Amino acid sequence: MSMIEAERQLDLDALRATINRKLEHYLPEPSCTPSPLAEAMRYTITAGGKRLRPLVLCAAHRASGGIPDENFWRAAAAVEYLHTFSLVHDDLPCMDDDDLRRGLPTAHKKFGEGMAVLAGDALAVLAFELLGETGNCDVVIEMAQAIGARGMIAGQVGDLAAEGCEVSLAAVQQIHRCKTAALFRGCARGGGLLAGVDDQRLEALTVYGEQLGTAFQIVDDLLDLEGDTEQMGKRAGADLRRGKATYPGASSPDRARADAREAARAARQALEAFEDRVALLALVDLAVAREA
Amino acid sequence: MSMIEAERQLDLDALRATINRKLEHYLPEPSCTPSPLAEAMRYTITAGGKRLRPLVLCAAHRASGGIPDENFWRAAAAVEYLHTFSLVHDDLPCMDDDDLRRGLPTAHKKFGEGMAVLAGDALAVLAFELLGETGNCDVVIEMAQAIGARGMIAGQVGDLAAEGCEVSLAAVQQIHRCKTAALFRGCARGGGLLAGVDDQRLEALTVYGEQLGTAFQIVDDLLDLEGDTEQMGKRAGADLRRGKATYPGASSPDRARADAREAARAARQALEAFEDRVALLALVDLAVAREA
Numbered sequence: 160m161s162m163i164e165a166e167r168q169l170d171l172d173a174l175r176a177t178i179n180r181k182l183e184h185y186l187p188e189p190s191c192t193p194s195p196l197a198e199a200m201r202y203t204i205t206a207g208g209k210r211l212r213p214l215v216l217c218a219a220h221r222a223s224g225g226i227p228d229e230n231f232w233r234a235a236a237a238v239e240y241l242h243t244f245s246l247v248h249d250d251l252p253c254m255d256d257d258d259l260r261r262g263l264p265t266a267h268k269k270f271g272e273g274m275a276v277l278a279g280d281a282l283a284v285l286a287f288e289l290l291g292e293t294g295n296c297d298v299v300i301e302m303a304q305a306i307g308a309r310g311m312i313a314g315q316v317g318d319l320a321a322e323g324c325e326v327s328l329a330a331v332q333q334i335h336r337c338k339t340a341a342l343f344r345g346c347a348r349g350g351g352l353l354a355g356v357d358d359q360r361l362e363a364l365t366v367y368g369e370q371l372g373t374a375f376q377i378v379d380d381l382l383d384l385e386g387d388t389e390q391m392g393k394r395a396g397a398d399l400r401r402g403k404a405t406y407p408g409a410s411s412p413d414r415a416r417a418d419a420r421e422a423a424r425a426a427r428q429a430l431e432a433f434e435d436r437v438a439l440l441a442l443v444d445l446a447v448a449r450e451a
Numbered sequence: 452m453s454m455i456e457a458e459r460q461l462d463l464d465a466l467r468a469t470i471n472r473k474l475e476h477y478l479p480e481p482s483c484t485p486s487p488l489a490e491a492m493r494y495t496i497t498a499g500g501k502r503l504r505p506l507v508l509c510a511a512h513r514a515s516g517g518i519p520d521e522n523f524w525r526a527a528a529a530v531e532y533l534h535t536f537s538l539v540h541d542d543l544p545c546m547d548d549d550d551l552r553r554g555l556p557t558a559h560k561k562f563g564e565g566m567a568v569l570a571g572d573a574l575a576v577l578a579f580e581l582l583g584e585t586g587n588c589d590v591v592i593e594m595a596q597a598i599g600a601r602g603m604i605a606g607q608v609g610d611l612a613a614e615g616c617e618v619s620l621a622a623v624q625q626i627h628r629c630k631t632a633a634l635f636r637g638c639a640r641g642g643g644l645l646a647g648v649d650d651q652r653l654e655a656l657t658v659y660g661e662q663l664g665t666a667f668q669i670v671d672d673l674l675d676l677e678g679d680t681e682q683m684g685k686r687a688g689a690d691l692r693r694g695k696a697t698y699p700g701a702s703s704p705d706r707a708r709a710d711a712r713e714a715a716r717a718a719r720q721a722l723e724a725f726e727d728r729v730a731l732l733a734l735v736d737l738a739v740a741r742e743a
Contacts, residue, residue: 196604253564254568274611277608296583303577303579307580
């Protein structure tokens with residue numbers, strides 16, 4: 160590892176530690192909410208994770224000249240709550256039916272299906288409470304559009320519908336755009352909006368977020384195919400067994416690797432207008448060169 | 452029916468017709484969201500309902516001197532989307548397991564469980580998108596708190612936990628406060644906030660909403676005990692069969708009727724500071740003197 164790589168690493172690790180503290184801080188106390196609900200919310204949030212979406216928000220905010228205040232951290236926690244909400248619901252038996260997530264039993268395995276539905280709901284609502292508290296309604300709208308019926312949720316619908324079907328690469332790309340890239344894009348734009356970025360740079364962050372999300376999801380599909388259950392903390396080969404539409408499945412592993420590299424390149428290229436782009440660049444590396 | 456009653460009725464009917472138009476208007480077009488998702492969202496929203504929560508928002512807004520603009524209607528639609536989101540998830544097999552709602556098959560019966568979870572999610576997210584679009588972050592926060600882990604969702608957790616248990620009247624009252632009164636309170640306060648009401652009147656609307664919600668839920672429990680499946684559009688006696696904690700069950704039907712009347716009286720009394728309180732008063736009558 161070069162000196163620069165080591166410094167970037169340290170920086171992201173420090174950011175991630177702050178994000179983890181904030182994620183715990185904003186959870187409801189068991190004293191003011193029913194304890195199984197509070198426990199289920201805490202369980203899903205503290206189970207780990209790369210915290211990539213709040214990191215994207217942080218890096219975009221910094222690149223746009225933002226100085227993190229408490230409202231900023233509320234938004235950073237909110238985007239991870241939104242991501243976790245989607246994982247908890249996607250893991251349900253009536254959806255992907257997964258029993259392992261981040262190396263632990265999924266929420267419905269641990270707390271029952273009803274509580275998993277409600278814990279997911281409560282995380283989404285908490286996210287919007289925190290986004291409202293930032294006082295920036297544009298960020299509320301941005302995140303709602305990112306995860307809503309034209310964004311992440313549409314992607315999950317497409318994912319379910321494609322199960323067991325012969326699906327074109329174009330269809331997989333459309334699913335990925337909704338399922339994954341929409342929230343990455345929302346995080347990149349949200350960081351910019353919170354820093355009051357100008358329209359031109361907001362557009363650059365839009366491209367960055369979309370391309371980063373695209374690269375991330377292609378690599379995710381490749382890892383499911385080639386990765387290791389223990390290292391990933393979720394079952395390898397699950398997509399294949401379930402007949403899921405995947406990027407390598409609809410093209411080839413070689414094509415998938417090439418397209419992930421190309422998306423990563425496009426994400427990096429979008430950043431030329433930003434002087435302080437070290438963290439944004441480091442996240443591209445993190446999204447593509449990972450083993451979990 | 453007296454002249455005044457007839458006029459009130461007409462007024463609420465006209466309001467309800469506008470609300471129904473707006474509820475359809477803000478739904479996603481099948482052209483820009485996967486069609487089964489758009490269809491499931493539309494199905495649950497157009498299945499009918501008294502639209503009591505948006506009516507409370509409207510009446511509180513009017514009493515506070517507000518003039519309805521498009522942002523106001525966005526909020527009115529949002530609170531009904533939030534209510535419907537909760538019904539769709541509560542009806543799921545892993546929760547209340549209901550197969551009939553508003554005289555029609557429940558969402559999961561019609562579209563499958565996975566789609567019902569996602570349609571509920573999408574309605575909640577759409578609600579927060581519209582609330583964000585009002586440009587009033589206080590209303591975003593208000594509604595998130597009303598339905599979140601200390602509000603409506605906490606009530607549903609309490610409801611599930613109390614199934615088949617011997618439950619005190621105090622415990623039932625606490626469940627009702629969260630499950631139902633929190634959103635009514637949020638609607639009353641939300642209407643006031645959107646009209647820029649002063650603190651004293653906001654406090655009066657808080658009491659009104661809580662008491663109205665309390666009266667409404669006690670009557671709901673009585674109707675489940677004594678009502679008619681066809682008239683209600685959901686199965687009568689379902690609470691009893693499922694061993695649910697109900698107000699008459701934890702006290703007696705007579706006590707329940709007396710407490711509903713007392714809550715209605717308290718709701719009316721809270722309105723003394725408002726000159727234009729006709730609609731708010733009419734909603735109290737509607738909440739207690741109903742057969743469905």
